[in-house]
Amino acid sequence: MADLTGTLCRCWRLTCSDGRVFAFTDHDARLSFDGADFSPSDAMTARALEQTTGLSVDNSEAIGALSAAGLTEEDILAGRFDSAAVEIWQVNWSDLSDRRLSFRGTLGEIERAGGAFKAELRGLTEQLNRPVGRLYQKQCAARFGDATCGMNADIYAVDVVVSRIEGAMIEVTAGTAPAEHYAFGTLRVLDGAASGQVVHVRGDRAADGARSLTLWDSVRGLAIGDRVKLIAGCDKRAATCREKFGNMLNFRGFPHLPTEDWVTAYPSGGAS
Template sequence: MTATTIARAWMVRRADGMVLGFTDHDAVLTFDGIRFRPDHGMSARALVQATGLSVDNSEAEGALSDDAITERDVLAGRWDGAAVKMWEVDWTDPSARRLVFAGSLGEIARSQGAFRAELRGLSEPLNAARGRVFHPRCSARLGDGRCKLSLSGETFTAEAAIAEVEDGRILRFSGFPAYEAGWFERGRLLVLGGGAEGLGATVKNDTALPGGGREIELWQALGIAPVAGDRVRLVAGCDKRAVTCREKFDNFLNFRGFPHLPSEDWIMAPQAGGNRG
């Protein structure tokens, strides 16, 4: 290939299977069953790839357009973690190409109708901690294969229609099912319908209101705010303590923590308060 016929092409694949292709060439390129459009929906800075396990120093940026990457989808988190590949291509012969990057989109920021996303290489997951952590609190996630608690039914899950939304993160309900105050704190909220369908967040505060009402405060507002009438599903919260596992969920047999570990003070000074000899 000669330098005058080199173009760059990007493929982005979301978790739901949607695929988009972009190129900095002035005409459409097609290979691997993907149509790479020259609409500047995405571009990227020069790659600075590390030989170790650090994040590759590069960013992808582009315009938020209706037929490519929309602001609504970015706010909804639908592009988070999307797979990315980048090629250098001879536009006169697309079969003559070289893969120069493969990885995923990291943190995505938006500003003035455009987005900027960190590119993370394939080695990035190797930076994550591996192995079991010995800690007094449970290391499982509520309802996962290690916890084994069934979240089906009305004991730990409730569905209701929103009556009022304040600041995008405080949701109020009327005629809410009877649960003790704080039952859903640290739990999850999932939007089941409307423009924010599929979005989820963690519950910060759960307050029972007079007359059977409920107020749910989220730690962070959803990317797309739900509106009155949208239905949501709430899952009970777990603070990972052994007493909560035993008394709230009756699931202590599957508790994945070490509640009888000595405190850090004992580890630093094991002779304190004990026999010296």
């Protein structure tokens, strides 16, 4: 790009996993290019972008105001912006063909406070930090219901209605599953203000036709009468895979690995 100090602006485009696209610019008029309309907004800014050659991870932070750019706290809590694709352009607003893509990556950890948010921007080389290959451990490495697990999670799911809420503890109209059946499982909100939010279940007690669930975190916006989907939990142990799900052929752990005591053991001179 030429020296465009007086006509240079920045354009942002966020693409969520559900397909929704948010596009805005710090220019004072709407700009359109690359199949998107960038609306004027000062809701998002970025700190200095750290970019390096080689395979080092490019990163920065995006800071902005909630709702001003269509970003709401409810959507963030529901995880709708988790790993959203991000593109940042430097654009000559007097000649839109004169533009440069300065960053492409994903949103990382998002913090919320006082009607604003701060999100980590992760470059494309962040993907290289992901572990590849098998991890040798006693517990199963698969996620319940994924391709390596091979189980159909929907078979072990039930839709219930919330009848009581006390912080991270909720009570639902229980199914017929035994106690602790949904411990280590997931809860997805199906309707209401919290629709779409997914949380993990820490504990599950069933008694007198009701089921009491302890969640790892409270669900903001959840109300009595909302429908939720419960998916059975798996604690990754071989016994659970065999007895609860009958899926031992697909168990992705190594239950017979020797313990650390066995590995560090040595012969004793006094043994007979």
